[in-house]
Amino acid sequence: MKKISTLDDLKKTGDKGLKSLFPSSVKIVVGMATSGIASGAGEVYEALIAEIKKRKLPYVLTKTGSMGMDFIEPLVDVIEKNKPRLSYGKMTADKVPQLIDQIVKGTIDKIKPIYRVDEEDIIAKREKKQYLKGAVPEYLREIPAMYDIPFYEKQVKIATRNCGIIDPENIEEYIARGGYLAAQKALTSLSPAAIVDDVIKSGLKGRGGGGFPTGVKWQSCVAAKGDIKYVICNGDEGDPGAYMDRSVMEGDPHSVIEGMIIGAYAIGAQEGYIYVRNEYPLAVANLTKAISDARSCGLLGKNIFGTNFNFDIKIGKGAGAFVCGESTALMASLEGKAGEPRAKYVHTVEHGLWDRPTNLNNVETWANVPVILARSGKWFSEIGVPHSTGTKVFSLVGKINNIGLVEVPMGIPLKDIIYDIGGGIPGGKKFKAVQTGGPSGGCIPAKMIDLSVDFDALWEAGSMMGSGGMIVMDEKTCMVDLARYFIEFLAAESCGKCTPCREGVRRMNDILHDICDGRGKVGDVEMLESMAKGIADGSLCALGGSAPNPVLSTIKYFREEYDAHINHKHCPAGVCRALIRYEIAAKKCTGCGVCAKKCPSECISGEKKKAHKINQKKCIKCGICMESCKFNAITVE
Amino acid sequence: MVNFIIDGKKISAAKGTMVLEAARANGIDIPTLCAHEAVSRSGACRLCVVEAKKGKRAKIVTSCLYPVEEGIIIETKNERVLNVRRLVLQLLLARCPESDVIRDLAAQLGVAPQPRFAADKDKSKCILCRSCVRVCEEIVGVSAIGFSCRGADKAVSTPFNEDSAVCIGCGACAFICPTGHIEMETTEETRKIWGRTFKMKACDVCGRYFAPEDQLKYISKKTGVPLKELAVCTNCR
Amino acid sequence: MKKATTTEAKTKEIVKKHGRDKSGLIAILQDIQEEYNYLPKEALSVVGEQLEVPISRIYEVATFYNTFSLNPRGRYLVEVCAGTACHVQGAFNLKDRLQRDLEIECGQTTKDNMFTLEEVRCLGCCSLAPVVRIGGNIHPYLTQNEIPGILRNYRKQG
Structure with a gap:
C-alpha cells in the first residue's frame, strides 16, 4: 500500500476512495455486519455473485457494515451513476434475479426500495457529495428520501457516520469521507494541550457507561508521571441487548483507530490496545485488517505524517467475562490474568496497564474524536443539550417494531425514540417500560415517556445512560422476572473477589427466584432494598456497586407487581411459570389435536374435533401448546 | 505529614499511611478479616469499610487500602458503614455457618444470622480472603x-x-x-x-x-x- | 504416548507464535482451544513451563473465563442466547426444550459427543430474537417446534 505522509497523499488516496463510493458503473453493496449475516445476507451476496457472473454484467459488488435498520435486513444498496443510491430491505437470494432485472431495465416495478439517498453528508469534511445529477427520475419520485422516513428523520450520525456506507475493509473509502484528516491536522499543526482543550470544550463524556468527561480524563493522563503511557479502547461490550460498539468496530474500524492516534498523541502514548469481546469475530477480523492497512500506509508505526510521533495498536481478545468491561479488570485481562478488578483509589490514568499511566475510552467515544477534531469542540458541544453534548448510539431492541441501532442527539425525548424512530410496540400491545444501562441500569416506566434522554435525566429517573442498550417492554413483560434476569446475570458474572458482590448478589438472586416461583415472603421487598444499599456501598467495583439498580428501579416503579407475586402468588404479565396456567378456550378449540401431539408431558387430552383440556397437574408450562395452536385457543392465566 | 479527622479526632500520619493503620495507631478499632501484615492487601472482605468525606462527596472505602489524605474526614462507625459491615457478616455467616471466627465477630458487632439466607453446606469455612x-x-x-x-x-x-x-x-x-x-x-x-x-x-x-x-x-x-x-x-x- | 508428544509440540508452537509472552496467556489458551475444542490438561502444563507461569495461575485463568472448557466439547456447540431481547421473547423456553430434547443440562455434552449445550451472553442479533447459535450458525426467531427438526439435520450432517 502507498505510504501516506502528507495532506496531499491523503487527498490522492481519498480520490481513489471517492471513485469507489461514487462509481461510474453499477455498484451493489450488501450490508454484511453480524446482524445482516444472521438475517441471511451471506446467501444474498452469493446469489448476487452468481447472477452477475451468469449475465456477464460489469457490476461491482462490495460489502458494508450496518445502517442500523436491523428489522429489514438483509439490506442491499444499488448505486448507479448520476442516480440516487437505493436501499432494498428484506432481500433474499430468490429476489436477486428480479433485482438485477430492475437495474438492467431501470425500473423498480417488482421490488420497491425502502428509501433513496440523493446525496451523502460527509460530516468530517463538512461537505455534501451528490449521487444524483439533476432532478429525481420520475420512477423514483414515490420512494422517500432516507431522512424523510421516520426511522432516520430524527437521527444524527456522528459515531456511526460511515457504518453501512463504506466498505470497512477499504481504507480509501474511509479516507474519502474525511478519514485521517483530523489525525493529520492534530499531529502536524496542533499541540497536545490544544487537542485536550478542544475535547474538553466539546463536552464529550465517556460513552461506555461511566459518563466521565473524556477531555478531563485525558488531561489527568497527560499530567501523570511516566515515560511510557498507554491508550486503550474498551470494546468489551458486555451488556446483554447492546451492540453499538460492535457495529462501529465492524462497520468503521478506522474511526476507532484514528481516534486512538489522536488521543495517543495528546497524551504521549506510543502503544495502544483494543480489547474486543471474543464473541465478536467479525469485529476482530475487520479491526485486524484495518490496523494492518493503517500500518502499511504509515498511519500507524514510526513517524506518522512525517512527524516524530510513533504509535501502534495491538488487539486483545476477551474470553467471555462481563466484568472485563470494568477498566481495571480489563487491564488485568490484557496482562494475561483473570479479570478481577482492583480498588481504584489510585486512578488508572496514573497507574493502569502494567502500572503505567493509561487512558481508557470506549469504542463509541474514540469514534467521536476524529469528528470533534475535524469540526471543532464548539461544533460538537452545540449538538445535544448542556452537560450531555453530541449524540448517543442506542440499540433499540425488545418489544418494538423497528429493532436496530439508532444514533440520536442527546436530549431527545424518549417518546421520539420509541414511537417515531422505533415505530411503537408490535401487535397493538401497550408500552410498559424501557430498560437502559444494561445490568447496571434501570427501568423507565411508560408514564415518563417525555423524559429527555441525557446523562442527568436518566440518572435522576433511577436509571443510567450506560453503554446504550435500550430494551423496550410491553404489558407481557414481567418486571420482577426482568429484575431476576439481570441479577442472575450479574451473580454469574461477578468475579467473586469481594464479599458483598459475590455473596450478596446471589442471595438477592435467591430471593428473586423465590418471588418468581411463588415462594416470596412478606418483607422480601424491604429485605432486597436494604441489601441493595449495602451491596452498592460495599462492593469493590462498579459491577457490584450498580448490581442492585435493576431491582431498585423495578421496585420503585412497579412495586405492585412485586406485591402481586408475593401476596397473591400472581404474575400479572403471565410470565413466571410457577404462577401461571395455560388454559384452552373451549369455544375456540377445534379439537385438531396438534397441541396434544406436541405437548412434551402428554398432559393435553380430548376427543377428536372436540374441545381439549389441559391436565394442570402434569403441565410443565413450556408454552409449546400455545405456540402450536393455530386458532389462538390457548391462553395464559 | 498529612492531617485529617477520624471519628471527630484530629490525626496526622505520614503520607502513604493507610486509614486502617492511622486509626489503629490512635486507638480506633476497625474490624478486619482479609488484611494480614505478611501479605499484600486486596480489599476483598470489605469488613474494614469506612466512610471518607472529601468536600461534599462521601464514599465508602476500604480502610486497609485507602491512603490518608489532607483534610479528609473519616467515619468508622456511622450507620452507612455499619450497614455494610452487618451485611458482610450476615453473608459470611450464611456462607460459613461452622466458622467460630465469623460467629464471634458477628456476635461482637451484634449481628445475628439472617434467616432468609439458606446456609451453605459446600463452602466449609473459606471466606475467600486470599x-x-x-x-x-x-x-x-x-x-x-x-x-x-x-x-x-x-x-x-x-x-x-x-x-x-x-x-x-x-x-x-x-x-x-x-x-x-x-x-x-x-x-x-x-x-x-x-x-x-x-x-x-x-x-x-x-x-x-x-x-x-x-x-x-x-x-x-x-x-x-x-x-x-x-x-x-x-x-x- | 505418541499423541502426548504431538500435544506438546503443538502447544509449544502456539506459545512460540505469541512470543512466549506472559501477557499473551489468554490468546494462547484461545488458540489451544481452537485447536482441540477444549483445553487439554497436558497443554496447560506445557504453557506453564514455556511461559514460566505457575500452573495454579493458568488454572485460574482457564476456569475464570466462560470461553474456556477443560472438558472436551461436542461436535456442535449449541448456544442459547441469554441476551435481554431474547429473554423477553422467551429464550428460557428454548433452553428448557433443548435440555429436554438433548437430555442434558446446560454446560453438558450429549453421550454421542454431538452437542454441547451452553448459554451465551447476548449474541447481539436482537432483531432476530430469540436466537440459538448451533455450530456457528444463527437460527433466528426460533420456536420450540422447530428444534427437533434442526437437531435432526445436524445429526444427519454428522
Missing part, C-alpha cells in the same frame, strides 16, 4: 494454590483439585488462614495438606521431626544452603 494464595505466592514463592472459577463458584484449590507438584508442605497457608478452613494434619513422620502427604524430616541432632523434606529441599535450592546444614531443627542449631 491470604493463603498470597502467602504461597509472595512469601513461599511456589504458588501451589490459587483460585478457580468465579462468582459464587470461586474457590481456593490446587490446580485441577489434584495433588500439587510444587507444594512443599510448609503449611504457611494453613497458618495464615483466619478461619481455620485449611486443614493440615501433622503426625510424627508425616504431614497431610491439600490432599498430599509429605514425609517429615527428623532432626539430625535431637531426632525430632520438624519440617517436611520437600520444604527443606526447596529452601536449599532457593538459598544455596546445603541440604545437610538444614537437617538440624531450630532448637539444635
